[in-house]
Every structure is written in C-alpha cells, then in structure tokens.
Amino acid sequence: xxxxxxxxxxxxxxxxxxxxxxxxxxxxxxxxxxxxxxxxxxxxxxxxxxxxxxxxxxxxxxxxxxxxxxxxxxxxxxxxxxxxxxxxxxxxxxxxxxxxxxxxxxxxxxxxxxxxxxxxxxxxxxxxxxxxxxxxxxxxxxxxxxxxxxxxxxxxxxxxxxxxxxxxxxxxxxxxxxxxxxxxxxxxxxxxxxxxxxxxxxxxxxxxxxxxxxxxxxxxxxxxxxxxxxxxxxxxxxxxxxxxxxxx
Amino acid sequence: xxxxxxxxxxxxxxxxxxxxxxxxxxxxxxxxxxxxxxxxxxxxxxxxxxxxxxxxxxxxxxxxxxxxxxxxxxxxxxxxxxxxxxxxxxxxxxxxxxxxxxxxxxxxxxxxxxxxxxxxxxxxxxxxxxxxxxxxxxxxxxxxxxxxxxxxxxxxxxxxxxxxxxxxxxxxxxxxxxxxxxxxxxxxxxxxxxxxxxxxxxxxxxxxxxxxxxxxxxxxxxxxxxxxxxxxxxxxxxxxxxxxxxxxxxxxxxxxxxxxxx
Numbered sequence: 260x261x262x263x264x265x266x267x268x269x270x271x272x273x274x275x276x277x278x279x280x281x282x283x284x285x286x287x288x289x290x291x292x293x294x295x296x297x298x299x300x301x302x303x304x305x306x307x308x309x310x311x312x313x314x315x316x317x318x319x320x321x322x323x324x325x326x327x328x329x330x331x332x333x334x335x336x337x338x339x340x341x342x343x344x345x346x347x348x349x350x351x352x353x354x355x356x357x358x359x360x361x362x363x364x365x366x367x368x369x370x371x372x373x374x375x376x377x378x379x380x381x382x383x384x385x386x387x388x389x390x391x392x393x394x395x396x397x398x399x400x401x402x403x404x405x406x407x408x409x410x411x412x413x414x415x416x417x418x419x420x421x422x423x424x425x426x427x428x429x430x431x432x433x434x435x436x437x438x439x440x441x442x443x444x445x446x447x448x449x450x451x452x453x454x455x456x457x458x459x460x461x462x463x464x465x466x467x468x469x470x471x472x473x474x475x476x477x478x479x480x481x482x483x484x485x486x487x488x489x490x491x492x493x494x495x496x497x498x499x500x501x502x503x504x505x506x507x
Numbered sequence: 508x509x510x511x512x513x514x515x516x517x518x519x520x521x522x523x524x525x526x527x528x529x530x531x532x533x534x535x536x537x538x539x540x541x542x543x544x545x546x547x548x549x550x551x552x553x554x555x556x557x558x559x560x561x562x563x564x565x566x567x568x569x570x571x572x573x574x575x576x577x578x579x580x581x582x583x584x585x586x587x588x589x590x591x592x593x594x595x596x597x598x599x600x601x602x603x604x605x606x607x608x609x610x611x612x613x614x615x616x617x618x619x620x621x622x623x624x625x626x627x628x629x630x631x632x633x634x635x636x637x638x639x640x641x642x643x644x645x646x647x648x649x650x651x652x653x654x655x656x657x658x659x660x661x662x663x664x665x666x667x668x669x670x671x672x673x674x675x676x677x678x679x680x681x682x683x684x685x686x687x688x689x690x691x692x693x694x695x696x697x698x699x700x701x702x703x704x705x706x707x708x709x710x711x712x713x714x715x716x717x718x719x720x721x722x723x724x725x726x727x728x729x730x731x732x733x734x735x736x737x738x739x740x741x742x743x744x745x746x747x748x749x750x751x752x753x754x755x756x757x758x759x760x761x762x763x764x765x766x767x768x769x
Contacts, residue, residue, distance in 0.1 A: 353589075
C-alpha cells in the first residue's frame with residue numbers, strides 16, 4: 260500500500276484559471292487519516308477555489324483529486340460518502356425543519372438509521388432544541404451549527420469546513436471547536452478547515468498549509484511556520500503574507 | 508444508482524410541497540382556472556357554431572392532457588430551482604447524490620403532482636362541463652406517457668440552461684411550456700398553424716400525442732403510428748435533454764459557476 264493510497268485526500272498539482280486569471284497554480288495537498296489540517300491564506304489566495312476542486316464542485320484545468328482512493332470526478336459519488344462539508348456562508352434547505360433536513364442529508368449520505376444519526380449529531384453539538392425549528396427561521400449562527408451537524412451525520416473520514424465559525428459568538432465558536440476536536444478524536448475523522456481566525460487554527464489543527472497567489476507558500480505545524488517567518492504565532496505570518504499578496 | 512437516495516430526493520420535495528402553499532397553486536388552482544377558461548370558451552364557441560360537433564371536449568381534453576406535460580416539466584424544473592432559491596446547491600453537490608438520482612427523484616415526485624393535478628382537472632371538468640376523463644379510455648396511458656417524458660425532457664433541458672446562464676434563465680422553466688403549448692397542437696391540428704411553423708410542430712413528440720388524442724375524441728381507434736412516433740420522439744428528446752444538461756453541468760463545473768449559487 261502506498262502512502263498516497265492510505266491518505267484520505269490526495270490532491271496533486273491542481274491548476275485553475277478563470278478568464279486568464281490564474282486562481283490556483285499547482286497546489287498539492289495531502290491529508291492523512293485523522294490528521295487535522297488548516298488551509299489558510301489572504302483573500303484571493305485561492306482557498307475557496309481549491310476547496311471546491313477538492314469537493315468536485317469545480318473541475319481543475321489540470322491535476323487530480325483522490326478521496327479515500329476514489330478519483331474525482333468519475334467516482335465523485337463514492338468519494339462523497341466519506342466526506343462531510345459545511346461552510347459558514349451556506350444556508351440550509353428552506354421550508355424543512357432541522358430534523359427533516361438532517362434526515363434528508365443522512366439519507367443521501369447512506370446512513371442506515373437516519374433518526375438515530377440525527378439525534379446523536381444534534382446532541383454532540385448541544386443543539387437538540389433546534390430540531391423542530393424551520394431551517395429558514397434559524398439565526399445565522401444556529402444555521403452554521405446545524406450545517407456542521409449535517410457534515411458529521413455519517414461519521415465521514417474527511418471533514419471539510421470552510422470558515423465554519425465566522426458567524427458565531429465566541430462562546431458558541433468555542434463549543435464548536437471543542438465539539439469538532441471530540442468528533443475527530445472519537446471517530447478518527449481527518450479535518451481540513453479554512454478560517455481567518457488564527458487562534459482557532461492553532462487550536463484545531465496539527466498542520467497548516469498557507470496559500471498565497473494560488474500557490475502553497477508554507478506547509479508545516481503552526482509553531483514551525485510561525486518560527487520560520489520569525490513570528491510568535493500565525494497572526495503575524497498571515498499579516499505578512501496578506502501584505503505581500505497586496506503588493507504582488 | 509441508489510433507489511434509497513432517489514426516495515430521499517422525493518421526500519425532500521414532499522416536505523417543500525407540504526409547507527409551500529404557493530406550490531399547491533400549481534396543482535390545484537391553475538388547473539381549476541384552466542378548466543374554467545377553456546371549458547367556457549368551448550361552450551361559447553359551440554353555442555355560436557352551426558357545427559354538430561362541440562369543441563368543448565377537445566378544448567377540455569387538450570388542456571387536461573397538456574397539464575401532464577406541464578406538471579412533469581415544472582416538477583423537474585422547480586425541483587432543481589428549489590436548491591438554487593435556498594442556495595442549497597453546493598450542499599447537494601457535496602453529497603453522494605448523483606445527477607441522475609436527483610433528476611429521477613424530482614421526476615418521480617412529479618408523477619404525484621401530475622396525479623393530483625389530473626384529479627383537480629377531472630373533478631372540475633365533470634362538475635362544470637360534464638366532461639369525463641374516462642371517455643378517453645385506456646388510450647390515455649400511451650398519450651400520457653409521451654407527454655410525461657416530453658415534460659421531463661423539457662424540465663431537464665431547462666436545468667441545463669439555468670446551470671449555464673444562471674438564475675435569470677429560470678423564466679424558461681415556465682416559458683418553455685408556452686412554446687410547447689403553441690407548437691404541440693394542443694387544441695388544434697398542426698395544419699391550423701402558420702405554414703412556416705408547421706415543420707417545427709411536426710418534429711415535437713407532443714404533437715403526435717395530441718393528434719392521437721383528437722383521433723380518440725373523434726371516435727376513431729388509437730392511431731398506432733402517431734403513438735409510435737410520439738414514443739420514439741419522446742425518448743430521443745429525453746436522451747437529448749440528459750445529454751445537453753450533462754454537458755452544461757460539465758461547463759458549470761469547469762467554469763466554477765457554483766459560486767453563483769452559494
């Protein structure tokens with residue numbers, strides 16, 4: 260068994276150009292089982308495009324994505340059985356109650372006992388009281404929480420979260436981080452997360468991939484990256500890269 | 508392909524229908540209005556005509572059968588639009604549901620909407636104009652099959668256009684029904700259309716379905732050649748709709764249009 264086959268995510272040399280603008284320029288990412296990885300970078304660094312290519316929602320011009328041994332786009336459906344995705348900016352289906360929407364997603368993910376999976380996932384993030392609320396009647400923070408619950412329903416091998424705590428109060432955000440750490444520890448799920456909150460990244464991840472101008476500019480532990488750039492923490496690194504990206 | 512995921516797609520749309528009163532307009536109110544409009548028109552024309560044949564059954568049967576196409580089309584089209592309206596498309600695209608499963612689920616749920624609309628149409632047509640749908644007999648089945656498949660095909664093709672051109676193109680979900688209504692000879696034989704437009708009408712499978720319907724209403728046997736042409740054409744149209752939308756989905760993924768909907 261090669262290292263590549265063992266990794267839950269292997270993205271090799273991804274490139275994407277939109278109307279002559281090179282958004283992603285040869286990005287390679289691997290995530291090992293159970294590993295927690297942060298994908299960081301200033302606005303326009305190519306994070307969202309990369310993430311959407313990893314999820315099969317955008318096709319790369321060149322390069323390949325393999326999730327749990329399933330190559331995209333041909334085996335997207337099989338690959339997505341092992342992936343949970345949530346984004347802070349994504350709403351949930353209108354006109355469905357939270358329990359119904361989660362049941363639908365559980366069904367799509369192939370969960371056998373939908374009801375039990377929904378109850379367990381709601382309890383994990385302490386939001387059982389939202390179960391009978393309509394999705395479109397939730398606050399943005401509550402919606403984000405339900406989105407994260409949705410992503411964990413089927414005990415995925417890879418959890419992909421895009422700015423998951425951006426709209427949450429600090430206490431709720433902390434609860435989410437704690438819940439995510441517990442989830443990853445108990446299920447062995449790997450985590451790939453983007454965030455603009457450097458403290459969150461330092462708390463949640465073991466390794467950080469910094470992107471700037473569509474390329475990987477650093478790939479190491481948060482402490483090692485901070486030390487390499489001559490800072491005490493990731494905040495300084497982020498500010499420096501954002502400044503350099505603006506000048507480029 | 509997973510039957511379970513298809514059933515879940517149907518459940519997802521059943522929830523929406525249950526909680527969206529305006530969706531009941533599609534299968535309850537508009538059919539009622541159509542029967543009143545076309546039934547009244549038929550009654551008026553018959554009253555002022557010297558012909559021994561009343562036009563009322565032709566108009567009512569025409570609009571009833573057109574609703575099969577209409578409901579099938581909007582069930583698929585608005586089923587997909589439901590995901591874009593609630594910006595849920597990226598959530599769906601990142602689940603194991605395949606494009607085929609999603610379309611199959613919306614199309615199958617559309618059959619329920621067709622049945623509900625037909626019930627509304629039948630009851631009101633009988634109540635107001637004493638027209639019985641059963642007068643068409645078993646011939647209704649192959650005619651309905653053609654119209655259902657044409658409706659699905661148009662709905663699927665419309666999804667492709669929305670994927671490619673964005674939500675502004677969703678007007679086609681409704682607009683395409685008017686095009687199909689005008690060119691399919693719903694109420695009149697194709698030769699009543701302007702000459703230049705008749706070739707367009709003749710290549711539509713729905714035109715053959717309505718030709719067959721008029722033959723049955725005339726008291727003739729179900730014309731096998733019209734049904735055969737209609738069925739073959741409908742499946743060709745379905746294949747073309749799938750192919751077109753698969754191509755548009757590829758363009759959608761290649762150009763990163765998903766960000767338009769999220």
